[in-house]
Amino acid sequence: xxxxxxxxxxGLNAVPALGWFVGDWSAGTTLVLYWLETLIGTVLVAARIxxxxxxxxxxxxxxxxxxxGQQNQQPSTSGRSxxxxxxxxxxxxFTFVHGVFLVALGAMMISNQxxxxxxxxxxxLLAGLLAITVFQVVxxxxxxxxxRTQPFAWIEKLGQLTLSRxxxxxxxxxxxxxxxxxxxxNRNFFGVFIFLKTLLNLSLVLPQYQPKTPPHWLSSLxxxxxxxxxKGENFAEFWKQEDDQEAARIARNEEPLAAQTKKS
Numbered sequence: 190x191x192x193x194x195x196x197x198x199x200g201l202n203a204v205p206a207l208g209w210f211v212g213d214w215s216a217g218t219t220l221v222l223y224w225l226e227t228l229i230g231t232v233l234v235a236a237r238i239x240x241x242x243x244x245x246x247x248x249x250x251x252x253x254x255x256x257x258g259q260q261n262q263q264p265s266t267s268g269r270s271x272x273x274x275x276x277x278x279x280x281x282x283f284t285f286v287h288g289v290f291l292v293a294l295g296a297m298m299i300s301n302q303x304x305x306x307x308x309x310x311x312x313x314l315l316a317g318l319l320a321i322t323v324f325q326v327v328x329x330x331x332x333x334x335x336x337r338t339q340p341f342a343w344i345e346k347l348g349q350l351t352l353s354r355x356x357x358x359x360x361x362x363x364x365x366x367x368x369x370x371x372x373x374x375n376r377n378f379f380g381v382f383i384f385l386k387t388l389l390n391l392s393l394v395l396p397q398y399q400p401k402t403p404p405h406w407l408s409s410l411x412x413x414x415x416x417x418x419x420k421g422e423n424f425a426e427f428w429k430q431e432d433d434q435e436a437a438r439i440a441r442n443e444e445p446l447a448a449q450t451k452k453s
Contacts, residue, residue: 193331194394200324201226202387204317209383214317217309220291222317223358227287229322231280233329234351238273241336241344249341249442256435272341276348283355341443350393357389403428 205222208214242250253272364382403411403425411424422430 191394193328195391197324197328198390198394201321202383202390204320204324206383206387208313208317210380212313214313215308215310217295218314218317220294221309222314222321224284224287224291225318226321226325227284227355227358229325230351230354231277231284233325234280234348235273235277237329237332237336237347238276238344240333241339241341242271242273244337245339245341246446247341247442248444248446249345251446254438254442256438257431272345272348276352280352280355283352283359287359342439345442353393354390357386401432 205214205219205226208222209219238250248254250272252269253275255275408424408428
């Protein structure tokens with residue numbers, strides 16, 4: 190298991206948690222810091238993608254094939270999509286919507302006499318921003334040292350983890366803060382959501398269990414479920430077919446792209 194991503198995730202989650210529980214930061218300060226963490230992380234991942242595709246111009250960078258279930262979501266005007274656009278468009282869209290939501294939420298808080306929680310404290314915000322920037326820039330610097338030797342699958346996974354983290358921040362934290370603001374719950378109630386967000390973030394960087402064959406109990410259970418799409422095929426065969434298709438997709442994205450076919 191790689192220790193650095195785990196330490197980075199712990200650090201990024203510890204900063205706003207300490208500010209909220211120990212520093213008594215306002216809701217506005219905490220939420221803006223989460224938003225800035227998302228924005229900085231997105232920009233630094235995009236920078237990694239740009240540098241990596243210059244070092245290793247594979248098909249995945251310039252003619253990206255997404256996992257099954259995501260292929261129809263790729264932004265493309267000519268049947269092709271760069272991985273940079275496949276990552277950056279949804280990440281920035283979520284971040285923009287999050288920013289609009291924060292402004293609206295702040296206005297609603299003020300109108301509901303929650304102006305103390307809505308205020309943005311400049312000094313705590315700058316201190317938190319400095320801390321999360323240090324964590325992310327140091328992590329970025331270490332990645333640059335080994336970027337040339339990393340396969341496309343590594344940068345793709347990094348983008349997927351970042352998008353997952355963006356969604357976790359937008360949904361979990363916003364939902365928790367809204368509950369505190371508009372239900373009259375105690376400030377400490379939001380600590381539950383900070384804890385859940387931390388667990389979710391850590392789960393993204395921990396090793397995932399990916400068996401080559403499905404557990405016997407799962408195969409037996411799924412084989413009893415009727416399927417119109419996979420008649421005459423048991424669950425173990427379906428599992429293997431999915432694994433083979435994913436392996437072929439990864440191998441295809443890793444293929445080098447001829448210099449004359451590159452397009453920005």
